[in-house]
Amino acid sequence: MNGYGGSVLRVNLSTGKIKKQTLDPWMAESYFGGRGFASYILYKEVPAGIDPLGEENKLLLISGPLTGMFVPGGGKATFASKSPATGSYGDSNVGGMIGAEMKYAGYDLIIFEGNAPKPTYLFIDDDKVELRSAEPQWGKGAITCEKELKEELGEEFQIATIGPAGERLINIACIHHDWGRQAGRTGVGAVMGSKNLKAIAVHGTKSVPVADLKSYRKAYNKMFKFLKESPARKVWVDYGTPGVVEWVNEIGAFPTRNFTSGFLKSWEKVSGPTMKKEIVITDKCCFACPTACGKYSHVKTESRDFYVEGPEYETIAMIGSNNGVDDLRDIAYANYLCDEMGLDTISAGNIAAFAIECFNKGIITEEDTGGVSLKFGDPESVFHLIELMGKQEKIGELLSHGVKYAAEQLGQGSEKFACHVKGLEISGYEFHRAPAMALAYMTADIGAHHNRAWAITYDIEVGRDKIEGKAERVILLQHIRPLFDIMGACRLQWVEVGLPLETYPPVFNAITGFDLSWEDMLKTAERVWNLTRCFWVREVPDFGRPWDMPPARFLEDPVTEGPTKGAKMSPEEVEQLLDNYYRLRGWNSNGIPTEDKLKELGLEWVVEGLKKRGRF
Amino acid sequence: MTIKSLHTNDALCTGCHICQLACAMCHFRETNPKKGALRITGKFPSPGHFHIDVCNQCGDCAAACPTEAIYKDNGVYKVDEEKCDYCLLCVDACPYGVIFTHPSMNVIFKCDYCGLCVHYCPTGAIFE
Structure with missing residues (x-):
């Protein structure tokens, strides 16, 4: 399948059985990859209400159609699972090399099911896939484990591993890769630990087919040329x-x-x-x-x-x-x-x-x-x-x-x-006086994370006290930025170096053979955003508006010093931000996606289950 | 594009592997850095830098080849795939480990100074 490794690896750690399946072309066209696949697979395959650290949770490792390709920043992979930190949808992306490497081995998606009886690691060398003992590595630090496995298997293997925190099922445990890159958020490391899965080692040698070689080369050359000449890249x-x-x-x-x-x-x-x-x-x-x-x-x-x-x-x-x-x-x-x-x-x-x-x-x-x-x-x-x-x-x-x-x-x-x-x-942006950034944190679909919508620049651009227009911008960013995680490319080339968004559809279409406009692609991102929201609705019985509220610190304690000294958010401002946001998203006033919205996005299959749970 | 010489500066290499992508695209029309005729190795966690191995057309491979499959053309050693019987003596003879094999091929491949790695390297770590 053009743009893809073409296979899904289903690894049952409880039984030790490994199944290689063909990637579903419908899923590829509807969700592309990365966190798109994550949202779909977790919703479909993880039963409602399960313990995130129990045997029924699944851990996913996913590349995207741009991962491993001759595209600037095509090195992103996504880990996903039901999160032990939040009790709902969780994913975290990581750079480095492993997303590309798994694709060269022929896999777009690895699904870990069940829990291994003993410390284990997954070994992949193209078509050779085995579960191996990780007893010698258990208890060791993440960097130490990566070093040992590379020494044993060869430098060309790409390693993802947990440290002792993941083994102890700590909610803030990450998955480590490439000497210091991490899928840091939502406790994916704890889920890996709960499965007794110490590491994943991958080596692949296969080529990734593309639909239109000539257009692909033209498209990526345009991207690399732009970046080569950009002064922002140097900084x-x-x-x-x-x-x-x-x-x-x-x-x-x-x-x-x-x-x-x-x-x-x-x-x-x-x-x-x-x-x-x-x-x-x-x-x-x-x-x-x-x-x-x-x-x-x-x-x-x-x-x-x-x-x-x-x-x-x-x-x-x-x-x-x-x-x-x-x-x-x-x-x-x-x-x-x-x-x-x-x-x-x-x-x-x-x-x-x-x-x-x-x-x-x-x-x-x-x-x-x-x-x-x-x-x-x-x-x-x-x-x-x-x-x-x-x-x-x-x-x-x-x-x-x-x-x-x-x-x-x-x-x-x-x-x-x-x-x-x-x-x-909450991650590294203080938002007592930055309504767009506040709303971005309040509504991010994994909990308070900056990367779904880094909207603080918009607050500075249009005025920090202004509320109007902020929800629109946050929603737009919540589609654009996650779209990069879905495609498997890093957003930095666009957001920091200024590579035009218009350069992505040509390369995406040339690789996959799809025929999509940027607007079409954003629609997929919106589908994913609504699906992850529905995951929250499904998993958290009283889920709704109160879950989108910022901590009291931002409403009650004015900033103590610096350029925003004395600032704090007002309750009216918070409510107004959420009102605007829900309305523009086509959600009800409690922040639940409406049936009409879900149907518009091709998510009618979600509606019935949620109705049964009394959520509509 | 062809180059007359090929040099490297490890200190500038950031490990992006774009050189290998470009090389494989030039010679095989495929997206696969494993088909690139140069090698990037990370030296981590310490001393913490990348190392680049490239061909300098020294000719040791040709000297070792029993079937004369590697020949000199305008200062560059090239492979006559018809003559290569995949004995891998050239692989052993190469001082830099830059005679390459790939599971999908039954002949070796090597650098022919096309220069695309130089063109695409974002940092100038590979230069003429």
Whole structure:
């Protein structure tokens, strides 16, 4: 099948049976790949109401039609499952090489079912597919495990692995790949751990067929030419994602001390240029990417000597600024601890800041921390909390379940400063005065994540107090950006370097043989967005508007310093944003997709089941 | 496009594999970096850089070939697929490991200085 590996691998870990199936062409045309396949397969195959860490959940690894192709940034893969962190739809994408490699082995989608009786890893070398013992790797760090498997199997194998956090089924556990790239969010690492699946090792050698070679070459040459000549690309290659620190801080959106402020006075110490000067040793990119935003660092101090990929902006924001930590070497070390342990740095940083605030307010004490006094601005506090969470010791056991659960258990008003939406910790943009970004977090379909709609630039562009037009923009972005995850390409070429969106349909059509306009493709993204919403409706009995609300912190606690000092969201503003959003989406006032909308999107098959559950 | 020489700078390589995609597209009209006649190796987690292996047309492969399947044409060693009996002596003889095989083929393939890797490399890590 043009543009695809052509096969689905169904791996039953309980029985050890592996089935190779032909990719369903209807599914490819309706959902394309990536999180499109994720939304469809999870809805169809995972029974309602199951335990995310039980045998009935499935873990998916998916490439997309642009993954592995001669297309800029064609290196994205998606991991997906019902999320233990949120109890509903979960996915997380990862760059690196594994998406391309699985496609060269002939697979677009790998479905893990059941739980292995013993630590296991999946070995794929083209048509040779085996479950192998991972007993020697169990308990080891994610980077260590990748290194061992590469030494054993060969450098050409691409490895995805969990660390000890995933083995312990920790809700903020990630899946690690390519020395420091992670499918970080929604606890996909815990699901992998629950299946006793330590790693996936893939090597493939096959070519991917394309529908129209001549048009394909013309289309990708146009894309690469644009990027080669773009001055914006140089800036991104120079500093990677940390390059945005200066701007984010300048507009007061750099999360600081558990989102009490959006401004870090000492921002220059953690900026892209500082990082480049002080710790970066090489640029490192994902497959087929001319814009190497990945930075690989080596830190050598009197007490430490380690290598780490990053830190990325999100890690600098959440582990660093949000905990008041402003030394890049310390942030890099916390990053390294999280990577090896297999923890998502976004959630870990968010929860650490929550714990420190709890400590400051007397909600937790030295008795809970093992005698350690927690302070903002103290890197040792953060290292200690990461260790406690990763090992589930002391207060770390509670915190490792996520900030929502921890706050529910601790009570004493801590719910008000537990910064999450739908149980997923908020990532690196402070939004007391950024309604579009707030709405993006409120309505993101995996919980509070910036990547579904990075709308903060729109707030700055049209005015931060303005409400009008914000929902429209958020919806548009929620289709465009996830479309990249569906196609299996990185959005950076477009959003940061300015590669025109019009360049995508020609290359997409030439590869797949489909005949779609950009508007048609956006319709698929809308279908996926509505389907993931329906997953929430199906899984969460009282799901609706209250689940889209921001934490009380953003409504009750004004920003303490910086350019947005004194700002907070008003309840009216929040309601207005949601009213506009639901209306434009064709959902009812409780945020539930209407029957008409679902039918318009070809999702009539969802309606009946939801009706039975009394959701219409 | 043809080039007269081929050089590399590991420090500039970011591991994107675009060179291999371009090479395979040029010679096989296929999307498959495994059919590219040059190699990118990651040296991670330490010392933390990429390494590029390319052909410098030294001719050791031709010297080792018992069937004269590798011949010199205008300074570049090329493969006569009719004559190649896939003995792989050239693979062993190559000092840089850049005589390639692929499971779908029964002949070896190597760099012919087409220069597309140089053209497509986004960082200048591969240059003439």
